[in-house]
Amino acid sequence: MNKNCAACCSTIEGDDYFKCSRCSDFYHHLCLNYYASEDISNELKVCWLCPSCINKQPKGDNSNSLIRPSTPTGLADITFTATRRKPQNKQETASVSFCSECVSRSDIKEMISNEMKKAFQVCLAEFNKSLNTQLENLNEKFSEIKGSIEFMNNQFELFKSNVHANNEELKVLKKKNELLRSEVNSLN
Template identity: 25%
Template sequence: MPDNYETCAGCQSLITDREYLTCFSCKRAYDLICANVSQQRFYSTLTGEHRQAWRCVCCISKMPKSDNTNTPVRGVSDGVGHRSDERAIINRGAAACNLTQHLDDSSALNDTVEMTDMQSFMLEARQWREEMKAARVQLEIFNTVVARLTERLEESDRKQDQLQKRVDILENQVAELSTNKDISLQVTIENLKAELNDRDQDLLGNDLEITNIPEEKGENLVHLVSSIADKLAVDLTEQNIVSVSRVGRSFEGDGAAQRPRPIVVRVSRRAVRDQLLHSARVRRGATTEGTGLPMPHRRFYINERLTKTNRQLFRRARDLGKSHNWRYVWTKDGKIFVRQHTGSDSPRHRIRCEQDLTKIFGA
């Protein structure tokens, strides 16, 4: 076989092995199937001379017929017709021989095709069986991998559940700690506010607040406070007065006559302040008559001076006491007290913050 692959002149496919024959006449190559030669015949019967003298079917069909007139087939008669009959008989015999040879060749070709098909089928069956074995092995590997992945996923789910439980426990603990811290912080803040308020109230221990005194321009507040003290039968000299002034927002127009600002007085000694408070409670209902103030005479009030927080709490305590029919709401030394009624069965309560109001009077 040459270096380059031959092409079969019958099926036009490449011949990749040595099993082929070359026509002696046309020099074209044919594989064993197209040459109608079995492998057994090719290797056992055909010799080198037979292979070199082999001709294809096309070349055999093109060869001229030989003259068989001298063949003694039947008796010879005179004339042309006798020769024609002999030639016809010879042709029929040759045709019969050719047909017989053709049938033998076709049978051999069919056997070769059937054998080739059987070999191809067996080869495909083997390949299919090998592929099935490989697919089975791959399927087993895949099942093993899936089983391992399933185990890992289950383990991961268990770990995640455990972590979630731990996180929930920690969150609950943090929430409890935060709540406790918030509560403790609120309590601490409220206590600090109460202590600061008590200190501020102690700084106002010598102060008094006189309300409902008409306000005039150019008024002498020291003389006015002294006149009010004389009205209450208390000896209050100018030396006992540390400071006196009106506090709060000033009003103009008609509002000035209706809402005069309170007068804040700081005395030198707490005993003088207590004496003024006691006289004001004894002479409850005293008016500005005889103090040198113009008419109409008004009723004035003397109370302890409270911080802003205590003043708001005192106002709230009076409102709640009135709505709940509590009889006594008062202040003493800057402290706010409430009592429902007289008697030992009604204790005294001190008010320091809004929570105390809620505990005593309810929400």
């Protein structure tokens, strides 16, 4: 049975791999930053979960955590503290602010909305550009077809007028032929 690493998609050879106990995917030790010098127990190997399955696990209660802005690494030792107070009325419940550094849900919603609008506008502009290019190509082809149809129409009209002239000449020749026959008959 071929074992392929779920991280790098290459074939796993030897025993340098972990197998997820939930999804049964295989991973190279190096793809997981695991080095052979580190010892891992058999119990841990049996219940090991891959990064995808770990991310799918339900998280614990985070109702007490705050949304904080990301800090540069130089400021990582700074801690943000906040004290909660109980809202005094219903209107205040929706607008409780824990600290001036926090980002509210409505701010996040507005930021996401703005980013989505920008992305949509970029996609729409690219779509319009592509559509306009294709329409220009179609217009050129339709112009060529229109020119061809006009040429064919002119040729048809010329042919039609020639046929009409030939029919008139044929009628005249038929009358002359009848006159000549009648003269031949009278001469006979």
